[in-house]
Amino acid sequence: MQPQIMRRIPIHSIPLLLIPVPEMNTPRSINSPGQFNLVSSCFNHHYEHSNHNTMTGFFKKKVRFSRTSTVHLPATPQLYRSRSDSPASSLGPITPPSASVGLPGPTPYAYGYYGAPYDGGHAVVPGKYQAAPPAPPPARLPLAPVQPIRVAPSSSNSPHSSSSHNSRGSSSSSSQRFAIHRYLELASSHPAIVYNLLDHPSMAARHHYTLSPAVLAEPATSPALSSLTVKMPTSLPSAWDLQVAPRANGSFVTLGDVLDQLYAQLRVNINQRDFDHLRSSAERKEATAAYERRYRRYRAQDAYLREKKGGMKRVDFLRGKSVFLGLGRGKRSAVWILNTG
Template identity: 35%
Template sequence: MTRKVRFSDKATVHHIPAVPPLSHSPPSPASSGSLPTPPNLPYTLPGSTPYPFVLPPKPAAPLRHQPQLHAALAGPQPNILYDCSYSPSHLSILNRHISPRFASESATYPPTTSMTISSPSLPWTLRVTPRHGVISVSDVLYAIYDGLRSGIYPQDFESMTRDNQKRVRKAYENRYRRMRSSTAALEKANGVKRVDFLMGHTVFMGLAPTRNPTHWVLITSK
């Protein structure tokens, strides 16, 4: 029996309003005074040396232009459980171990108003924009979900290798078959979506930074 893959020629993007971001307190200034005495560490120089120890190399200072991600978004181990194929509205049920207000907190520190997200598995870039103020955790998660719910064009599918086409088709079939009977038929009729290009790797594992402080890479797994 020949399998058919359906495609949607329309993509609908949904947004939710963002709640004012979480405030961040500036770090306290370093205390003044004399330099601390180095600890007696067991690091020795090879051969004869007048020094009892040497200090380990000083760690490189972090890039000042690179924002810090919220713990719910920082890969590869974000502190939330989330499957990108489901709406973020289910987050409060799966993540009772953290405050339900986390979704309204700022996605980065310092806050930002512009973000783009890419994935090695996707030929598209997802754009994140705030509904109000700065980008929140919720804005990021809904941008990922809405972006992955968009339909694809036949040429997107046809440009892949045959092996990857099989994996995408399998992900598409598994996605609509696991749904309730009342919605499975509709999902099947809507055809392959961008989320199927993840080939079943839909568990959110956070975002990874790039050289561009406003661009991040989506990390997913099975």
């Protein structure tokens, strides 16, 4: 019998045994196939310390992804059922019942919510309501009768008027005194109305508002006069004094009559004799400069040329002092003096 010779076989020439091992600690669904990892079944201490550094002795675990999602649903807890209320609900606050609260309203005929009568803030249970008493008719106060405007005779017809009525600075006076309209009263610092005699009376304003037609129709004096006299300032000839007559209603002079006729009187063109009335060459230069400033106020070319071609007017003799300050009382009745600044 031939003896057997034992040879030493290197460990790396031995085939490895592959054993299928299921993947542990990994959730699976019913429909997904099992996932397996390949693990080496042989461990060799000598091979681990060999020069073959390409092998570590273990196959690294690989991550697998399933095509289906795995959802873990917790079990439904058992509900607590009892015939009586639970302790938690029994200790809770009790919801108060809703009550109808009347809304406050005007007294004495006020009503509550949903048409219920209002009883001073207390709730009224809806149900049988009684009709509210009818409201009393409003009290009608007797109206005072409208007093007609009494027109006083003019100063020319008064028996107390002096024979020198047309003379300037007459010392005679009438026993009856007249009050001028509040918008025509003299005020050197703060006039009642803002008005420049260069402009039309429609531009006169009070507190940034133009005067209404009702205000312009008020009597210019109290009591109302059928005529009155407005004397011009001393810088203007006495022949330019204005006799205001009623035009709006034909019976007495109104506020609008005074402003309109005063504007028309100062818009009259002057002649050579009027220009020579100025005492000095300085006054003539001031009047000419006032004329130039007047037509240069217009921005539109047509208005500028029209005012310039109109020539010098009486208002230019005020020499720039064309702001209406009011009418001062004259020495005689129904006579007032124009004041400008």
